[in-house]
Amino acid sequence: MKLILLGTGGFLPTDSAQTACYFLPEVGVMLDAGSGSFHLPKYLQRPELDIFLSHAHGDHTSGLTYLFASYLKADWLRRGETLGADNIADFVHRANEALPRTRIHADENTLAFVKPIYAYLPYQWHPLQAxxxxxxxxxxxxxxxxxxxxxxxxxxxxxxxxxxxxxxxxxxxxxxxxxxxxxxxxxxxxxxxxxxxxxxxxxxxxxxxxxxxxxxxxxxxxxxxxxxxxxxxxxxxxxxxxxxxxxxxxxxxxxxxxxx
Ligand SMILES: [Zn+2]
Structure with missing residues (x-):
């Protein structure tokens, strides 16, 4: 099983370390979604993504804002098509279709803080199960x-x-x-x-x-x-x-x- 460290820093991204994000490409599991999540496109292998949040702080959750563009870029890398005015709408459409396949799992405290911030995005929110x-x-x-x-x-x-x-x-x-x-x-x-x-x-x-x-x-x-x-x-x-x-x-x- 492979684990990729997408962001190993805390608090604030620096030139050498983005904030908390760890990804298991074979199973589509992300542990925390800090700023390091911008590295996701080159590692994304599966159509579904399960994100498990340790807590609500921004250095562990701010990357939730980048998922639309991450899905679009992953799709572009996979297809190897030249991007142009004739096909951009298709890329946007596919990225929009990927968003609701994102499942975010967190405890009730974290959900209460984070879910309202990203309510404009069609993610699935799931209370953590035992x-x-x-x-x-x-x-x-x-x-x-x-x-x-x-x-x-x-x-x-x-x-x-x-x-x-x-x-x-x-x-x-x-x-x-x-x-x-x-x-x-x-x-x-x-x-x-x-x-x-x-x-x-x-x-x-x-x-x-x-x-x-x-x-x-x-x-x-x-x-x-x-x-x-x-x-x-x-x-x-x-x-x-x-x-x-x-x-x-x-x-x-x-x-x-x-x-x-
Ligand atoms: Zn932290």
Whole structure:
């Protein structure tokens, strides 16, 4: 199973990192829809798209505005036709037909904030179910974390993934049990250890705490996401010295492709 990191930044897009968006092309599943969703056209394979939102913040949802143009561009890339006055109406028509096939899944709190903002678009809105079947015999489950964000776990026979964002990683975090043993963990990491007071305060995680979570949950591989656009919070200089806490760790970047 392939996962593409479309946006690995948090808060604000930068030249190097768009905001939160992660895509599984084979099953048409998107985890959060931040500004990174503009990369979708080159990866879109299926006619239907299921988007699961962790919470309502704009860095996780602003990309919902780009889907019409994403569908149009994906269609154009697939067809390889020259675009002109004679066929643009057909492209627009097909993009408009794709919009209502977009299913957005979120908890009631998130739906209450986000749905009114995008009410002008014909998306399908679905309250998150305890078990969400996925193409390929998979299942998505979710859990509420401290701070109010939803964490996700996706399991297929032989492949598993967990997505944890916008949370303070603590040694006793209840979600550790939920992500036990996954093949791939994407986890919020928002700053170096010496700024842990600050990352705690803003509801995010610092480097060594995340590595310790991955070790306690006995995941196979960890990719750090939701980097900060504010330079003092760049933890990359500390990464190699902290890595012995969980050696199978990497820093995620936009465009990274992961097989799990
Ligand atoms: Zn965020």
């Amino acid at each position: 078990q969400e079947p996925l193409p390929g015999g998979g299942m998505l489950t979710h859990f509420l974390m401290d701070g109010g964000t939803i964490g996700f776990r996706l399991d297929w026979p032989g492949h598993s993934l967990a997505y944890i964002t916008d949370v303070v990683a603590r040694p006793d975090s209840a979600y550790i049990e939920k992500i036990k043993g996954v093949d791939l963990l994407l986890h919020d990491c928002n700053g170096p250890d010496h700024l842990s007071d600050l990352t705690d305060h803003i509801g995010h995680s610092h480097l060594s705490a995340v590595l310790q979570i991955a070790a306690s949950a006995q995941v196979k591989r960890l990719v750090l996401i939701h980097s900060s656009p504010i330079e003092p919070l760049d933890y990359s200089a500390d990464f190699e010295s902290a890595r012995p806490l969980f050696p199978a760790a990497e820093i995620g970047y936009d465009g990274m492709e992961l097989d799990f």
